[in-house]
Amino acid sequence: MSPTTLPSAVVTPEQIETGNSLWRDAWSRLRKNHLAVCGGATLLVLALLCAFGPFFTQSYQDQNLDLGAAGPSAAHWLGTDTLGRDLFSRILFGGRISIMVGLVATFVALAIGVTYGAVAGFFGGKIDAVMMRIVDIMYALPFTIFVILLMVFFGRNIFLLFFAIGAVEWLTMARIVRGQIISIKKMEYIEAARALGLGKRRIIFRHMIPNILGPIIVYTTLTIPAVMLLEAFLSFLGLGVQPPMSSWGVLIKDGAEKMEEFWWLLVFPGGVFSLTLFSLNFLGDGLRDALDVRSSKD
Amino acid sequence: MLRFTFRRLLQIIPVLWIIITATFFMIRFVPGGPFTAEKAVTPEILRNLEAHYGLNKPLYQQYFDYMGSLLRGDLGPSFKYPNRTVNEIIGDKLPTSLELGFISLAVALTIGITLGTLAAVKRNGWLDYICSSTAMIGICVPTFVLGPLLVLTFAIRFQWLNASGWYGPSDRILPCLTLGCVYAAYIARLTRGGMLEVLNQDYIRTARAKGASETRVVFKHALRGGLLPVVSFLGPGIAGILTGSFVIETIFQIPGLGREFVNSAFNRDYTLVLGTVILYASLIVILNLVVDVVQIWLNPKLKFE
Numbered sequence: 001m002s003p004t005t006l007p008s009a010v011v012t013p014e015q016i017e018t019g020n021s022l023w024r025d026a027w028s029r030l031r032k033n034h035l036a037v038c039g040g041a042t043l044l045v046l047a048l049l050c051a052f053g054p055f056f057t058q059s060y061q062d063q064n065l066d067l068g069a070a071g072p073s074a075a076h077w078l079g080t081d082t083l084g085r086d087l088f089s090r091i092l093f094g095g096r097i098s099i100m101v102g103l104v105a106t107f108v109a110l111a112i113g114v115t116y117g118a119v120a121g122f123f124g125g126k127i128d129a130v131m132m133r134i135v136d137i138m139y140a141l142p143f144t145i146f147v148i149l150l151m152v153f154f155g156r157n158i159f160l161l162f163f164a165i166g167a168v169e170w171l172t173m174a175r176i177v178r179g180q181i182i183s184i185k186k187m188e189y190i191e192a193a194r195a196l197g198l199g200k201r202r203i204i205f206r207h208m209i210p211n212i213l214g215p216i217i218v219y220t221t222l223t224i225p226a227v228m229l230l231e232a233f234l235s236f237l238g239l240g241v242q243p244p245m246s247s248w249g250v251l252i253k254d255g256a257e258k259m260e261e262f263w264w265l266l267v268f269p270g271g272v273f274s275l276t277l278f279s280l281n282f283l284g285d286g287l288r289d290a291l292d293v294r295s296s297k298d
Numbered sequence: 299m300l301r302f303t304f305r306r307l308l309q310i311i312p313v314l315w316i317i318i319t320a321t322f323f324m325i326r327f328v329p330g331g332p333f334t335a336e337k338a339v340t341p342e343i344l345r346n347l348e349a350h351y352g353l354n355k356p357l358y359q360q361y362f363d364y365m366g367s368l369l370r371g372d373l374g375p376s377f378k379y380p381n382r383t384v385n386e387i388i389g390d391k392l393p394t395s396l397e398l399g400f401i402s403l404a405v406a407l408t409i410g411i412t413l414g415t416l417a418a419v420k421r422n423g424w425l426d427y428i429c430s431s432t433a434m435i436g437i438c439v440p441t442f443v444l445g446p447l448l449v450l451t452f453a454i455r456f457q458w459l460n461a462s463g464w465y466g467p468s469d470r471i472l473p474c475l476t477l478g479c480v481y482a483a484y485i486a487r488l489t490r491g492g493m494l495e496v497l498n499q500d501y502i503r504t505a506r507a508k509g510a511s512e513t514r515v516v517f518k519h520a521l522r523g524g525l526l527p528v529v530s531f532l533g534p535g536i537a538g539i540l541t542g543s544f545v546i547e548t549i550f551q552i553p554g555l556g557r558e559f560v561n562s563a564f565n566r567d568y569t570l571v572l573g574t575v576i577l578y579a580s581l582i583v584i585l586n587l588v589v590d591v592v593q594i595w596l597n598p599k600l601k602f603e
Contacts (some may be wrong), residue, residue, distance in 0.1 A: 089463040137313055139534070143579050144541040145559075149321070149571065152326040196310075229440055236442040236545060237560055249442075256446040256549065260454055260461075270443035277438040 022214070022291075030288040036286020039279035042044035046276060071264060079264040081254065087264065090251060091272055097247040098273070101161060102228040108166025109227070110220055113173025116203050120174070121181030134176065135171050143168045147230070151239040161240060165230050169223055174220050180212040214291035221284035225277045232273060248273040302594065306587050310337050314510060317579045318368070318572070322361060325568050364572075373573035378565045384573035388555065392577070395466060396552035398477065398546065399539050401470055405478030405533070406485055411528065413482070414489025418497060418524070419516060427447045429486060436483025441542055445476040445549040462551040473550045477542050488531050494525035526597055533589040 013158055030036055030061030072079045078087040079196045120131040184190065185208075193207045209216075228248075234240035235249025236256075243250070248269055348354045352363060367374060373384035417429035439447075449472060453461035461470050490602075496502065497520055505519045547557040555574060562570035 002444055038397045136310075141317065142314075142537055142541065142575070142582050144537075145578055146321075148323065148544075148560065148561055149575070153324070153566075225438075232440060233442065233545065237548065252443060252446075256442065259446055259450050263450060266443075266446050266450065270439075270447065273444060277440075278434065281434065281438060 014126070017184045026214070026287075026290040030286055031288040033289060037280045039282035039286065042275065042279040043283065046095065046272070046279075047099060050092050050099060053092040054089060054096075058068075071262075076269075078268045078285070079262070081257065081265055082262070087268060090246060091248070091269055092253050094248045094269070095272070096247045097158075097241055097245055098228055098231065100277075101158075101165070101231045101241070101247065102224045104162045105165040105169070105231070106220060106223045107228045108162060109169040109173060109223055112166065114177050114209065114216060115172035116170065117174035117177030118209060119179050121178035122185065122200065122204050122208070124182070124185075128178070132175075135174055139171055144155075144230070144233075146235065148237070148239060151234060152194070158241060158245070161231065161234070166228050167228055173216075173219055173223065180215055181208055184208060184211055216219065218284060218291055221280060221287055225280040227250075228273075229277065248276075253270055299589050299591075299594065303587075303591050306353060310583050310587065313583055314580060318365075318576055319361075321572055321575045322364065322572070323357075325566075325571060326357060326360075326564070351375065361473055362599075364485070368576070373576070374569040376567055376570050378562070378567040378570070380576050384569050387558065387570060388573060389554040391558050395436060395540075395543055395547070397470075397598055398473060398543055398554060399536075401474040402477035402481070402539055403536070405474050406481035406539075407528075408542060409478065409482035410485025411489050411525070413486040415493055415516065415521070415524075416434060416485065417490045419494035419512075421494060426490075428491065432485040433483040433490075435447075436479050437488075439480075442545050442549065444479060445472070445546060448472050448476055462549075464550070464552045464554075469550075473552060476549075477539060477546050480542070481539060484531060484535065485528050488526060488527040492527040493520060494589065496520045496524040499523075522596070526593070529589060529593050531597060532585040536585050536589075540578055540582065 062293040065117065070080050070084075078091065080086055081090065093217050116135075118133065120128045147168060150160065163293035181204075190207060193203050198207075231240050231247060232249030232252065235247050236253045238253070240249055241247040252266065252273065255262075255269055302320070315417060325598040345354070352360060355363070364374065371385075375382055376382050381388065412431060413429040416431075417426040420426050448459050448523060452459050452472065459472055460469055464473075493516075502520055505515050510519070543554060543556040544560055545556075546552065547554045548560070551557075555577075559571070559578075562574065
């Protein structure tokens with residue numbers, strides 16, 4: 001409706017009560033959580049550095065065999081590796097891959113988990129029982145072992161890596177989404193949508209999922225570190241990202257092999273990786289407290 | 299209770315069957331066999347090798363042969379270690395991995411429950427912050443960073459311990475600490491959460507009102523209920539410790555089954571891969587069952603869910 005239909009004399013701008021939307025509420029709660037804000041800021045800085053930093057640093061491939069592995073210095077802030085490559089730019093380049101794996105594989109997990117959980121929760125009854133029983137059983141399986149086998153047998157392809165990791169990490173998301181869907185299934189607005197004759201798919205994706213975005217966002221933030229950890233774990237075993245590409249997991253693996261003489265090769269990549277996981281976890285916890293009041297811890 | 303246990307036991311059979319079948323066929327459809335990597339194998343020798351291991355039979359025949367011998371508890375011969383059976387190799391390597399796993403679990407439970415309980419009892423005090431942030435560090439510093447860092451500090455710099463190997467009792471310290479710490483962190487968080495919930499319950503107030511000492515309230519009354527989330531974490535936790543041992547055994551060069559498994563996958567030693575997967579899967583599935591039963595025993599309310 002247009003404001004002109006209101007008697008303008010009654011309401012002055014100062015009197016208008018601006019309702020706080022869920023998102024604005026959540027934002028103000030999040031801002032008060034210093035750890036989460038720090039985490040978010042750190043992530044932003046790291047992401048920007050990885051995205052744009054390589055344009056300004058030396059190429060990560062430039063070798064300088066005469067220099068070899070040198071400790072941190074003014075020319076090479078974080079030192080160089082045994083081939084004389086600048087560690088700082090290698091970390092930035094590795095970060096691109098690690099972050100990309102984190103995002104893409106999480107997206108795969110998100111897509112599978114949300115759809116699966118929403119379908120199970122929406123249809124309920126026998127379908128739900130069977131679908132969730134399958135999830136229960138899969139929870140008990142040694143999935144990491146299968147990811148290892150997949151990577152060994154079918155070439156260490158980065159797309160397979162996305163898919164394999166995503167295929168492992170969707171289970172908890174499915175459980176959470178199912179629980180949420182069940183809790184809103186009986187709400188009036190869903191009934192209204194049904195009464196309007198909307199299709200099931202439209203009800204699920206247009207009316208239900210937008211209303212449970214809070215928990216989904218929270219859990220997505222917490223899935224990213226799990227995914228990055230799995231990628232680094234595989235890369236550490238030599239099964240993840242392959243040279244000439246490198247990820248933080250690959251750098252840590254290299255560093256661990258050479259740490260006896262060149263400690264910085266382990267400490268800096270390991271530090272950056274841990275810092276990222278820290279920030280993601282703090283941000284995730286903060287978002288949980290901000291968005292999902294019910295399940296917030298104590 | 300018995301019926302529940304029995305029903306879950308019956309469920310294990312199809313689950314294991316699916317795992318075995320899936321792994322079996324997945325391995326067979328992989329490009330490249332166990333003998334392709336060997337240099338200069340004439341077609342004749344290859345044929346002989348394949349005949350020796352029964353690889354020239356039709357696939358379904360191989361599958362039924364394998365399942366048949368599996369039922370007799372025979373995991374077949376290894377393809378890469380001549381004259382050794384998979385049973386022998388597993389029997390040789392498994393005890394080491396089990397020892398690593400059990401000590402790590404003990405470390406995780408001891409550190410985790412202590413830190414978590416302390417944090418919950420001194421809620422929002424400085425002790426809580428120290429315990430909670432220690433736990434966060436444990437969660438965010440992965441084993442493959444923590445392990446090498448510990449080696450760097452205690453083995454290379456101070457030279458108190460060996461950097462690798464699995465000989466004396468002191469060689470157990472670093473690997474088990476590395477593997478245990480991560481799970482200690484999760485357990486500490488879960489204990490803290492569980493204890494906080496329990497400490498607010500009426501029966502705790504009753505115990506306090508009756509004049510029970512704080513130690514008695516915490517250890518006798520609260521801990522049993524507060525540890526429920528920890529028990530349910532043990533299932534995934536044990537699976538994590540098992541797979542975590544792959545990395546730990548690589549870092550510390552421990553002659554265990556985890557390292558053997560990764561190597562056998564690289565070598566395409568079909569039978570050894572299959573045997574190890576079956577063993578790990580059975581271990582995980584059975585331990586999960588035990589965890590479920592213990593959970594219901596501790597909290598009968600769960601039975602109705």
